[in-house]
Amino acid sequence: xxxxxxxxxxxxxxxxxxxxxxxxxxxxxxxxxxxxxxxxxxxxxxxxxxxxxxxxxxxxxxxxxxxxxxxxxxxxxxxxxxxxxxxxxxxxxxxxxxxxxxxxxxxxxxxxxxxxxxxxxxxxxxxxxxxxxxxxxxxxxxxxxxxxxxxxxxxxxxxxxxxxxxxxxxxxxxxxxxxxxxxxxxxxxxxxxxxxxxxxxxxxxx
Amino acid sequence: xxxxxxxxxxxxxxxxxxxxxxxxxxxxxxxxxxxxxxxxxxxxxxxxxxxxxxxxxxxxxxxxxxxxxxxxxxxxxxxxxxxxxxxxxxxxxxxxxxxxxxxxxxxxxxxxxxxxxxxxxxxxxxxxxxxxxxxxxxxxxxxxxxxxxxxxxxxxxxxxxxxxxxxxxxxxxxxxxxxxxxxxxxxxxxxxxxxxxxxxxxxxxxxxxxxxxxxxxxxxx
Ligand SMILES: [Ca+2]
Numbered sequence: 001x002x003x004x005x006x007x008x009x010x011x012x013x014x015x016x017x018x019x020x021x022x023x024x025x026x027x028x029x030x031x032x033x034x035x036x037x038x039x040x041x042x043x044x045x046x047x048x049x050x051x052x053x054x055x056x057x058x059x060x061x062x063x064x065x066x067x068x069x070x071x072x073x074x075x076x077x078x079x080x081x082x083x084x085x086x087x088x089x090x091x092x093x094x095x096x097x098x099x100x101x102x103x104x105x106x107x108x109x110x111x112x113x114x115x116x117x118x119x120x121x122x123x124x125x126x127x128x129x130x131x132x133x134x135x136x137x138x139x140x141x142x143x144x145x146x147x148x149x150x151x152x153x154x155x156x157x158x159x160x161x162x163x164x165x166x167x168x169x170x171x172x173x174x175x176x177x178x179x180x181x182x183x184x185x186x187x188x189x190x191x192x193x194x195x196x197x198x199x200x201x202x203x204x205x206x
Numbered sequence: 207x208x209x210x211x212x213x214x215x216x217x218x219x220x221x222x223x224x225x226x227x228x229x230x231x232x233x234x235x236x237x238x239x240x241x242x243x244x245x246x247x248x249x250x251x252x253x254x255x256x257x258x259x260x261x262x263x264x265x266x267x268x269x270x271x272x273x274x275x276x277x278x279x280x281x282x283x284x285x286x287x288x289x290x291x292x293x294x295x296x297x298x299x300x301x302x303x304x305x306x307x308x309x310x311x312x313x314x315x316x317x318x319x320x321x322x323x324x325x326x327x328x329x330x331x332x333x334x335x336x337x338x339x340x341x342x343x344x345x346x347x348x349x350x351x352x353x354x355x356x357x358x359x360x361x362x363x364x365x366x367x368x369x370x371x372x373x374x375x376x377x378x379x380x381x382x383x384x385x386x387x388x389x390x391x392x393x394x395x396x397x398x399x400x401x402x403x404x405x406x407x408x409x410x411x412x413x414x415x416x417x418x419x420x421x422x423x424x425x426x427x
Contacts, residue, residue: 004394007344011388034392035255035399054393087220123222124231130222168231172254173274174224179255 005053009064012051016072020049022193023073023112025061026081028054028176029120033186036179042190046197049073057086058097065101070108077196078105079189081117083136084129084175091135095143098136102150113196116140117189118154124174126164153192155185210309210317213283216275225273229284232271236292240269242413243293243332245281246301248274248396249340253406256399262410266417269293277306278317285321290328297416298325299409301337303356304349304395311355315363318356322370333416336360337409338374344394346384373412375405 022043024030030052033039039050051069053060061082080101083094098116105114118140119133141152159170159181166174170181177185216225242263244250250272253259259270271289273280281302300321303314318336325334338360339353357374364372379390379401386394390401397405 003347004343007394008392011344031393032255035252037257054396123224124227125223127222129220173228173251174222 005060008053009067009069012064013068013071015049015051016069018049018073019047020073020075021047021197022077022079023049023051023070023075024079024081025051025065025069026079026117027052027056027061027085029084029117030079030081032176033182036182038179038182038186038190043193046193049075055085056082057089058082058094058101062097062101062104065104065108070105073109075109075112077115077193078109078112079115079117079193080105081119083119084122084133091132091139094132094136095139098140099143102144106149112149114150115189115192115196116144116150116152118152118156120171120177121156121160121166122171122175124166130160151192153189155188157185159185208313208316210278210306210313211282211320212279213286214279215283216277216280225280228273229287229289232284233288233291235269235271236289238269238293239267240293240295241267241417242297242299243269243271243290243295244299244301245271245285245289246299246337247272247276247281247303247305249304249337250299250301252396253402256402258399258402258406258410263413266413269295272301275305276302277309278302278314278321282317282321282324285324285328290325293329295329295332297335297413298329298332299335299337299413300325301339303339304342304353311352311359314352314356315359318360319363322364326369332369334370335409335412335416336364336370336372338372338376340391340397341376341380341386342391342395344386344388350380371412373409375408377405379405 030050031054034050083098086094102114118137121130121133123130144150144152160166170178170184172178218225250270251274254270303318306314322334338357341350341353343350361372364370380386390398390404392398
């Protein structure tokens with residue numbers, strides 16, 4: 001497992017030379033996006049790179065950003081989503097982990113706008129991990145409010161249905177979004193990125 | 207006792223009961239009268255997220271009972287606990303074993319054979335397509351060798367078994383330099399949609415053939 005993680009990290013190090021405008025980094029919820037038509041149709045034309053690794057927890061992404069994955073490039077936006085895999089960690093611990101990752105991103109890529117996606121709900125029915133993720137999101141919003149060039153983006157509206165359940169069409173294993181799920185719930189991210197990249201262009205013109 | 211042949215649900219280590227809820231959904235889906243049932247681990251499940259699935263396998267009336275992370279003993283538990291009821295598929299496609307952590311090749315083979323035994327007893331009319339384990343890891347490594355050994359044993363032991371075909375889809379996944387390309391497997395374990403398109407073509411052809419043969423027989427009757 002560690003060997004495979006290292007091999008992916010090594011590939012990402014090579015890819016840092018590809019001059020992305022948008023860097024996506026995080027766990028499988030980031031990675032699986034790269035397997036969708038939405039990625040190919042909308043995010044690839046924005047010059048996006050995807051540094052998602054399945055199963056990653058905050059400490060793993062933290063290690064990666066400290067070990068070369070933010071070198072060479074100068075992206076306009078970094079999109080971060082990590083934390084749902086932090087097994088046995090309290091919400092406060094996970095939030096601290098995410099904030100450490102943000103700190104490294106901001107220090108290595110001070111020009112970049114950071115979009116932090118809120119943790120997604122999980123489990124078909126209400127369960128302690130869903131509550132934990134909701135608590136993480138609540139703390140993140142509190143603690144990151146007003147931070148410059150950081151936006152917390154909540155894409156969760158509608159994932160949990162009125163009866164408290166998650167639909168298999170949206171998350172067929174009740175953890176990962178299906179391609180249809182990405183299409184439905186990542187639309188606000190697409191809009192935000194389009195807006196951020198356009199703003200960048202306008203500034204350049206001025 | 208061989209843990210690979212001991213039917214059991216995986217422990218809910220994370221605590222959100224996802225696996226059991228997925229299994230329960232599959233139980234409901236058994237009523238959908240599939241012609242082809244796919245069952246196994248994430249390599250089966252992820253296929254359902256591809257255009258290839260929607261374009262080719264869905265029109266065949268396929269159902270997908272793949273669960274990420276499943277080992278042989280988990281699939282064994284599922285086939286013994288309702289996932290083969292109600293339906294009467296013409297073909298069952300099975301792929302499981304690469305997630306059997308710490309199990310010897312012989313143990314994994316025994317686990318797969320137990321699953322096959324249950325499928326054949328519950329669905330005697332069905333043709334069984336067993337997909338060989340895929341290689342894994344960017345570079346040569348012990349798990350790749352283990353999977354290759356499993357495949358070798360499977361071919362030996364299943365040769366001549368009626369209505370069972372071992373399908374090896376591995377040709378070209380490992381390249382001449384011993385590496386797996388990220389375009390085919392971007393995490394060196396799972397196929398990308400492009401990887402499925404390249405390497406699951408033989409499965410598509412085999413299923414098309416099996417379903418057509420079935421139709422011809424029906425016409426003859
Ligand atoms: Ca498509």
